[in-house]
Amino acid sequence: MLKVALDAVVTAHEVLGPGVKKLVVLAKQIAQTAVPGQFVQLKIKDGEPLLRRPLSIASVDAAAGTVDLIYRVVGKGTQVLADVEKNAVVNCLGPLGKGFDLSCKSPLLVGGGMGIAPLLFLAERLETKPSILMGGRNQSEMFWTTLYKGKVKEIFVTTDDGSVGTKGFTVSLLPELLASGAYDRVVVCGPEIMMKAAAAIAATYQIPCQVSLEKHMACGLGACLSCTCESKDGKKRKKVCQDGPVFWAQEVF
Numbered sequence: 001m002l003k004v005a006l007d008a009v010v011t012a013h014e015v016l017g018p019g020v021k022k023l024v025v026l027a028k029q030i031a032q033t034a035v036p037g038q039f040v041q042l043k044i045k046d047g048e049p050l051l052r053r054p055l056s057i058a059s060v061d062a063a064a065g066t067v068d069l070i071y072r073v074v075g076k077g078t079q080v081l082a083d084v085e086k087n088a089v090v091n092c093l094g095p096l097g098k099g100f101d102l103s104c105k106s107p108l109l110v111g112g113g114m115g116i117a118p119l120l121f122l123a124e125r126l127e128t129k130p131s132i133l134m135g136g137r138n139q140s141e142m143f144w145t146t147l148y149k150g151k152v153k154e155i156f157v158t159t160d161d162g163s164v165g166t167k168g169f170t171v172s173l174l175p176e177l178l179a180s181g182a183y184d185r186v187v188v189c190g191p192e193i194m195m196k197a198a199a200a201i202a203a204t205y206q207i208p209c210q211v212s213l214e215k216h217m218a219c220g221l222g223a224c225l226s227c228t229c230e231s232k233d234g235k236k237r238k239k240v241c242q243d244g245p246v247f248w249a250q251e252v253f
Helices: 028-033 076-082 113-125 144-148 170-179 192-204
Strands: 004-017 020-026 039-044 053-061 066-072 089-096 107-112 131-136 155-159 185-189 209-212 246-248
Touching: 004 028, 004 066, 020 089, 028 053, 028 066, 028 089, 039 066, 039 076, 053 076, 053 089, 053 113, 066 076, 066 113, 107 113, 107 170, 107 192, 113 131, 113 144, 113 185, 131 144, 131 170, 144 155, 155 170, 170 192, 185 192, 192 209
Parallel strands: 107 131, 107 185, 131 155, 185 209
Antiparallel strands: 004 020, 004 089, 020 066, 039 053, 039 089, 053 066, 209 246
C-alpha cells in the first residue's frame, strides 16, 4: 500500500482526558488511503527527539483530508508533541502497517486504555455498527464513551474501581457477552495481558479474534527489527510494523 512522508499542518490539538490529547493534522494523501488499524510515524518538524513516534490512526475525514491521532503523554517524545500548537507543522509518514479485516457482520470491539483509540476508526468504517466493551482505571478515563456515541450499537464499560460501569477488568464481562451468541468476531486492542485473555476467551466460544499489537518502533518500515514478536508457529519472527500491527490471535498468542 502506498505510503508517503509529508509535512502536515496541525488543525486542532485538544485535551480529551487526564494526560490524553487529540491531535488533528491536515494530511490529505494519508486520510484518503488509510484503513482502520494502520498508524503513522510522527516527527516534529525541525525538533527533538530525533526518532519518529508511532501513533495509531483514530479517525480520518477523507473529504477534509484530516487525520485524528489520540495519544497519552508518557515520555519525552509525547511531551514535546503535547506542546505543539495549532498551525504548527509536523512530518507524518504513513499510512503504515496492515489493518483490520472488515468481513464481519456483528463484531464486538474490546479496548483497554489507549487501545480504545484505533478501534474508533474501525467502528466508523464497518458496514454494520459494532458494539464495544471498553475498560479503564476509573471514571475520569472513560471520556471515550462520548467519542463512540452514534458510532456503535452498545457501549459496555468496566472500571477497576467501579466508579462507572461494571467493577473489574475489561475482560470480566467478555464471557457473559460472548455467551449471548450475538457476535461473530472479537477485535481487541490494549495491554498485551488483556489481549491474551480476550483471545483465549474468544477461542473457547469459537469466535474469530483479531488483535492489534503495540511494540517500540524506530523506523516503522520493517528495516530496524526493533518491533519483532514471536509467531505462534515458531517460525520466522513477525514485524509488528509491517506484518501487523493487526494479527489473527492464533498467529501471535
